[in-house]
Amino acid sequence: MFLRYSHKKLLEQYWPRLRGAVEPLTDKQLWWRPNEASNSIGNLVLHLNGNVRQWLVSSFNGHKDERDRPLEFSEREGISAAELLERLGATLDEASNVLKRLTADELVAPMEIQGYHVTGLDAVYQVVEHFGLHYGQILYIVKMLTGADLKLYRELNAAGRSDLSAAHP
Template sequence: MNDNDISEKMRSEMVKNAHYRMDESSRMISICLDQIGEKEVWARPNNISNSVGNLILHLCGNIRQYAIASLGQTQDTRDRDSEFSAREGLNKKELFAKLRDTVEEAKSVMENTPVSELIRPREVQGFSFSGIGIITHVVEHYSYHTGQIAFWTKQLKNADLGFYDGVDLNVKNSDT
């Protein structure tokens, strides 16, 4: 196997795993949205915290800015302040559709990003990242806010969200 084949295999594996993690976050957010009411989607635990609706808008803005605009080399049109200032707006179904569409577009960009763009540095939001750094940021940022959404949903409902119902999480690692 030559270096180009190895690089392409590594690119493909990284993208596949990023997609898996993003799909897991989407799955968990969907479960949370199913548990809360329309009014609760815009409820805030206090004046300095964000609602589930704000967090979903924020995720869409961040994923669009990093993955779609920067990695995909399109115009950055993000209005970050509006993500946090909203107090109402889209309903649960509309919010999840916006998130799902944003994530799918970002995954498409990742899938079509050549190795040369994964190692090229660029400026995003005042920070310098390679394409690999952008993908890493998008995945970890999505996961971070998914955890906040899950925590707030648990606070609202005082219930286990069942993210891994039917899965034995005590299975030991194996060499495969």
């Protein structure tokens, strides 16, 4: 149940909404940052890609960790929204496969990721929680830059309730 819900949040809710919000952005909007202490949408997408790849894909597939986390934040331009989303989409496809095949034994097994001693359960939870945090930041920046209503909850009726009989928060 935990893995199904994690998959649903990450791949059926956060990812399509993030992709839809970022696809129409100009390069200037993608790489805009209010100050040097803040990240651009482009940096956050690179960072999400690095985090998901490191914590889910590489760790559970036994691949060498080749993440360059500082580079995720030092990029300033030159990568289009389409390319960033393609990279993240490919990583999320791999993450989806991992989430679909994980076993209870893998969830309780000890791991070391990014210097942290965690279990598989910790790793999955970290990725979903971390993605949700930066997904929210990205949507806020998109709304600030564009003034657009992203229509994220189209299934809600006028009373703010889901009309979908099987909907869950």
